[in-house]
Amino acid sequence: MVERSRTWLAANAFLAILRRDLVVTGREIVPFFLQALMQPLFFLFIFGKVLPGIGLASGNFGALMIPGIVALTGMIAAIQGVTLPLVLDLGFAREIDDRLLSPLPVWLVAVEKVLFGAIRGTLASSVIFPLGWLILGSAYTVRTDRIGTLICMVVLTGCVGSTIGLLIGTVIRPEHISLMFTLIFTPLLFTGCTYYPWGALTNIRWFQVATLFNPLTYAAEGLRYSMVPPMGGHELRTLGLFWILIALGTSVIVTFVIGTRTFYKRVVS
């Protein structure tokens, strides 16, 4: 047997497991994009095109909303990209065993799941830009001078989603998977400042405070900061970038630590 260091073995196994996930996703690329993009497609069309068209929303609503759609799409794609496979992996057949028996520490298998979910989220988010450009037409206005922050926000949103996905996937039982959509996605969606800027909520103070407990709020606000161009010479007021980064970072760390622990408890007894 060739002598290999533990580090070499673990790094190799990690990359091979990541490659396995990418191969499986690559084969399911059409269903993946359908799953990720159907909802944003209609949201963009109804809220960005139809409502302003019939005078129920102002013309710049599309510009305010598209960052929210990018955040929501990325986060949900990342959550689903971790939770759904994980529930199967940890289910009755224990398909994950082969990866757990690979020469790497168990927690790295969880890290791989998170990284993979973040890649999926980033990919899904990125597709919203050409999609928005196509659907919104002239109403598509995204500033390009904060592109660095934008990329950072898209990736961070994917990480927030995938660590939440790890936590949900290790806690939820397979028979309750459908509850996930009702109990997690719906509140996440409507309290996440997806369709309205946080600053506009000042008249409903309690709700404005409530949205601060949803990581999606910070992702959407961070993307608004990096995407919405100045309107009438005024910068859009968003949550402060510093607080956004603190909140998203905290969410990633807390859900990752708890998620990895529950993952470990599920696979090692």
Added chain:
Amino acid sequence: MQIYKLMASISVRNLIKRYSKSKTNAVDGVSFEVNPGEIFGLLGPNGAGKTTIIGVLTTAIIPTDGSASISGIDIAQDPIQVKRRIAVVPQQSNLDRSLRVREILTFHAAYHGVARKVREELADRLLDELGLGERKNEKVTRYSGGMAQRVMIARALMHSPDVLFLDEPTNNLDPQSRLFLWERIRALNAAGKTILLTSHDMDEADQLCHRIAIMDHGKILVNDTPAELKKLIPGGTVLEVRLSVPDASVASHLTVAFRAMPGVSKADEPTVEADSGISTFRIYGESVNTLVGPAAQAALSAGAQVRDLSVKQPSLEEVFIYMTGRHLR
């Protein structure tokens, strides 16, 4: 003169495992060693602790106390190097249903750092050898139980492990697949692999294993070669008496009577078949042939009807039943 002892392939020392929320130890102070090139059988009724031991040896279960090592590498201290040297064929299929069969093998080897060219050639060769070459690009969901089992064997061999763990490998297999698997296990062993298998198929263990440990309630009761184990039956032979007994008091009266016969070393309480009501008594003795007459006599005089009398040579099953009792788990 110095005597060198080969390093054991598997070494388990005073292993204890108590699951949280359990009041008893699933594995209760087990020690054994398996030498390189041995086929070692772990036998016991359901819940005896066999699968827990495999779990500990394959890093999936953390022992409460005690230690274990593979080829001298401590499992708790260096699980990564241990995982490189072992492979597991589990009771139920845990094959990756998202991959095609050939990919299951090549990805497994990739996880273990086997070079691409090597793993692709090896996968093709193993699939051909196991008669799966034609369907290697299908997903495993379309495979039968026996075929899935063969894929798991092939997968286990992809990274050339030193030690193979087979957890009830022939459970749920048809007789053809079972014989095929036995041949494979022998061939692997001949190629130098150390094998630990669990089973409750006594015939299987007898045929395959060089050494067998019989477990119950988390403890190893005996650990020896099949031939030596068979000598454990007191007296060596068993007389099985099947009777229609009028009522339970007669049955217990008969048990006492059988025990009192000269030359009897042990007589079990009878087991009763639910549908026919026939009671089966098992009488152990040095040469039970001489007991056939007296046993029949005792039965008749107690008012029981004799349905069947048979003398049995000890099989591993007799040893197993003798050691672990007849009650259901």
